[in-house]
Amino acid sequence: MRWLTLYARSRQVPAAFAALLAVTAAVWVPGRDSWNAILAALALTAGVAVTATGLSGQDADLDRTAARPWPVRRFAHLALLGVAAGALVLGVQELGSSTVAVAVVVRDAAGLAGLAGLAVTAAGGHFGWTLPLAWCAISPFVPADGSASSRVAAWLLQPPGTAAATGTAVVLAVAGAVAYTTWGGRR
Secondary structure, eight states, X not given: OHHHHHHHHHXXXXXXXXXXXXXXXXXXXXXXXXXXXXXXXXXXXXXXXXXXXXXXXXXXXXXXXXXXXXXXXXXHHHHHHHHHHHHHHHHHHTTSSOOOOHHHHHHHHHHHHHHXXXXXXXXXXXXXXXXXXXXXXXXXXXXXXXXXXXHHHTGGGOOTTOHHHHHHHHHHHHHHHHHHHHHOSOO
16 A cells, blocks of 8 residues: 555645645635536636646656556546546535536546646646646637537537537547556656
């Protein structure tokens, strides 16, 4: 179990968890009476963003020389990031007067975790927050004209059961998981 403790400390998991709690509370407290898909997406994005910085270690060469295989740990870390952010949003929204559908929170958490995995693979751990934040920043401004491209671009804010939104989230989640699990964070 010592390796798990060392891994968690090297990836700043305790600090990331504290930051996850803080940003989720910072979004939920002022919006608890008017909780909606935009606030849920913002809380998920903030949660994924603060935890994604721990997806790469301090020394990429040291990571590559580990005796145990990294792909399993990488996948578990990325999955835990999405699950923790999603579970926390699902938990806090139950304390308010309105909720967002569980399917939407799960879909968005998976897609945002995939985006974080893609960002870490392409740019390194310190930039794991960039793609989730960029997509979240753009989504509310996509015209709601009902076209497939607008449903894909604004997948974070689509209602449950929207095929284009679900498909986009699945593609992002799988692409991010495969890229990060296979190659890890960029040096």
